[in-house]
Amino acid sequence: MENPKNLIIVIFGASGDLASRKLIPAIFSLRTQKLMPEKYAILGVGRTKISTEEFRKKMSEAIVSFSEEKEPDKNRITAFAEDLYYFSMDNSLSGFTELKSYLQEIDDKCGIGGNYIFYMATPPSIYEVIAVNLAKTGLSDQQSGFRRVIIEKPFGYDFESGQKLNSTLHELITEDQIYRIDHYLGKETVQNLLVTRFANGMFEPLWNRNYIDRIEITSAESIGVEERGGYYDSSGALRDMVQNHLLQMVGLTAMEPPSSLDPNAIRNEVLKVFQSLQPIKEEDVPKHVIRGQYTGSLIRGECVTGYRYEKDVAVDSRTETYVAIKFFINNWRWGGVPFYIRTGKRLPTRVTEIVVHFKQTPHHLFQREFGKLSSNQLILRIQPDEGILLKFDMKEPGAGFNAKNVSMDFHYKDLTNIRVPSAYERLLHDVMLGDSTLFSRDDEVETAWKFLEPIQRAWAKNPAIKVFGYPAGTWGPEHANDLVEGEGLTWRYPCKNLADEELYCEL
Numbered sequence: 179m180e181n182p183k184n185l186i187i188v189i190f191g192a193s194g195d196l197a198s199r200k201l202i203p204a205i206f207s208l209r210t211q212k213l214m215p216e217k218y219a220i221l222g223v224g225r226t227k228i229s230t231e232e233f234r235k236k237m238s239e240a241i242v243s244f245s246e247e248k249e250p251d252k253n254r255i256t257a258f259a260e261d262l263y264y265f266s267m268d269n270s271l272s273g274f275t276e277l278k279s280y281l282q283e284i285d286d287k288c289g290i291g292g293n294y295i296f297y298m299a300t301p302p303s304i305y306e307v308i309a310v311n312l313a314k315t316g317l318s319d320q321q322s323g324f325r326r327v328i329i330e331k332p333f334g335y336d337f338e339s340g341q342k343l344n345s346t347l348h349e350l351i352t353e354d355q356i357y358r359i360d361h362y363l364g365k366e367t368v369q370n371l372l373v374t375r376f377a378n379g380m381f382e383p384l385w386n387r388n389y390i391d392r393i394e395i396t397s398a399e400s401i402g403v404e405e406r407g408g409y410y411d412s413s414g415a416l417r418d419m420v421q422n423h424l425l426q427m428v429g430l431t432a433m434e435p436p437s438s439l440d441p442n443a444i445r446n447e448v449l450k451v452f453q454s455l456q457p458i459k460e461e462d463v464p465k466h467v468i469r470g471q472y473t474g475s476l477i478r479g480e481c482v483t484g485y486r487y488e489k490d491v492a493v494d495s496r497t498e499t500y501v502a503i504k505f506f507i508n509n510w511r512w513g514g515v516p517f518y519i520r521t522g523k524r525l526p527t528r529v530t531e532i533v534v535h536f537k538q539t540p541h542h543l544f545q546r547e548f549g550k551l552s553s554n555q556l557i558l559r560i561q562p563d564e565g566i567l568l569k570f571d572m573k574e575p576g577a578g579f580n581a582k583n584v585s586m587d588f589h590y591k592d593l594t595n596i597r598v599p600s601a602y603e604r605l606l607h608d609v610m611l612g613d614s615t616l617f618s619r620d621d622e623v624e625t626a627w628k629f630l631e632p633i634q635r636a637w638a639k640n641p642a643i644k645v646f647g648y649p650a651g652t653w654g655p656e657h658a659n660d661l662v663e664g665e666g667l668t669w670r671y672p673c674k675n676l677a678d679e680e681l682y683c684e685l
């Protein structure tokens with residue numbers, strides 16, 4: 179695999195969780211795989227006043243705690259830590275001027291040659307001030323090397339603010355310098371969607387309204403909001419998961435084959451899907467969108483706190499911790515095919531999957547177990563037990579012609595010797611190489627917000643639209659079943675094991 183050019187990665191917000199839990203362990207792993215440039219340095223920047231030595235120690239401990247390796251080798255951690263530096267500053271212009279000199283010092287010492295990546299691992303409220311000061315000090319100027327900026331979601335909180343953030347950034351840096359992270363796109367199994375669809379002649383001919391009855395996408399989490407109540411209460415599941423992760427999965431599932439693997443060829447096709455999403459009218463929101471909030475419950479003898487009693491959450495909060503949406507895509511491939519998506523916290527298990535339900539045969543010849551109608555399904559399991567499951571009917575041995583639904587499954591874990599890299603490893607490596615395929619483009623982000631706008635507006639204007647309670651550990655509000663049940667169908671209730679369903683799952 180190609181090695182990136184020599185560079186410095188500057189992490190703003192380096193004393194925060196993201197740096198220690200995800201970024202530093204990911205860079206450590208890339209180094210172990212020899213995927214880092216020959217010469218590089220990591221510069222942590224933050225308000226906390228600590229020395230480079232202390233930063234190295236803290237990050238070494240973070241690697242022990244959060245690395246995917248069971249027992250990372252101590253010598254390797256010590257050697258890795260030598261390339262870490264720390265700079266304490268506020269966000270003033272003078273702070274950035276000093277940062278510039280310090281970067282030059284590291285650059286000269288390590289022989290880097292001017293390529294910098296700036297990672298904004300900070301609250302979004304300070305993205306703008308960082309971008310302004312990078313521009314004012316000339317740090318984002320690409321004359322002496324590439325200058326790339328990585329930002330984390332949320333990219334605004336609605337269409338207008340998303341658009342404003344983009345236009346402010348564009349006044350300072352160009353779109354091809356910006357890498358908007360959606361960590362779902364870094365997941366190996368999400369990328370595998372493209373390969374499943376476009377490398378296999380047998381799926382693509384069936385991948386349309388003539389053969390597909392409906393598509394269901396679930397991203398369930400068993401955890402609650404944990405320590406993030408403050409952020410989550412002003413966000414909710416729609417902004418936190420749907421605007422980005424779920425819609426990106428819809429995009430990759432529904433897009434047309436791109437003409438090449440060029441980043442813009444792929445992102446153009448995803449954008450076309452977003453542009454074809456049939457707008458949900460404000461007055462139809464209660465019929466198409468169900469929101470819920472977890473309430474306290476007893477799970478296997480243990481008390482689980484309700485959302486309103488979580489730390490930093492308002493006791494009368496109406497923020498949704500669950501959302502399910504039914505919608506259509508208005509184009510030739512998908513006209514009339516319903517898409518059902520749902521996500522929630524404190525559901526029975528952590529599972530993300532895409533279920534393609536195929537149409538039934540035109541005439542039912544055979545008896546089926548428990549009178550159930552045949553239902554061919556292709557399940558693309560994003561996590562855990564990553565893999566693919568195909569469900570179809572076979573004859574039950576014995577007299578007569580009884581048909582039974584059976585499964586054929588492929589599990590990634592059966593590909594021995596292949597380690598599935600973490601999403602951040604893949605994405606950081608791509609930024610170093612300048613490959614923006616797996617990053618959200620400005621127009622994708624804005625179009626996704628546009629689709630959600632009527633839902634946000636209806637909820638804001640109309641408090642009579644219910645926030646249904648659901649006991650922690652269940653599959654969300656029962657009303658979410660009405661979205662599909664009205665049509666005599668049910669959601670799939672998956673378990674952590676790909677081939678199991680409707681079993682009690684772990685919380």
Ligand code: BG6
Pocket residue numbers: 399418419530
């Ligand atoms: C993040 C959300 O983007 O994704 C979190 O902010 C959520 O609320 C997380 O828990 C889920 O990611 P994963 O990779 O665990 O499915």
